[in-house]
Amino acid sequence: MQDFPKAARGVLASVPSEADPDPIETQEWLEAFDAVVREHGQTRAQYLFDRLADHAQTRGVQSSRARITPYRNSIGLEAQPPYPGDLALEARLGAAIRWNALAMVMRANRQAPELGGHLASYASAADLFEVGFHHHFKGPDHPDGGDLVYFQPHSAPGVYARAYLEGFLGEADLARYRQEVLLPGQTTAGSRGL
Secondary structure, eight states: OTTSOHHHHHHHHHSOOSSOSOHHHHHHHHHHHHHHHHHHOHHHHHHHHHHHHHHHHHTTOOOSSOOOOOOTTOOOGGGOOOOSSOHHHHHHHHHHHHHHHHHHHHHHHHHOGGGOOOHHHHHHHHHHHHHIIIIIOOOTTSTTOOOOOOOOGGGHHHHHHHHHHTTSSOHHHHHTBTOEEOOTTOSSOOEEBO
8 A cells, every 4th residue: 555645545544345354253243143133123133233333433433334314304105195196297297397498598598608597406406396386386376375485596497497388478488588678668678588
């Protein structure tokens, strides 16, 4: 390891070697653990495993594997209700919305290439948006009133693409996306369309 820079040697020294220096002792530990599982069950084995990991940490021994625990606020798959929607239909709608968002930004960029479009902002949250729109957000006609939902502005392409599919926006509206236009009631241009 002397051929590596000092910082690299420290990192490499902390990586466990694949070779087992004492395979007989390792086998004894594994057999003992198997006996606990067999004689006392998985709950006891999990308790001992966790105690050993905690004890190792107090001795300064770090695991080479990250501890992965279930989220405390998650619902196990067996306790989840059936999905309330039509997954196939929602997948088709989501694909159309993503496509329209992309097309809208690409068309705007042909008019003004310096504008960009932030496609990744919507794409990274598209499924969250769609589940919200399909199953959670309430409109003004709901008995409890409508939801006030704030969308990060860089996600606008997806919201506008959905509004187009729902008939709230037309082709002319999408043509003004990210363009400086004179809107009804304005005396000077300079406001972005939509």
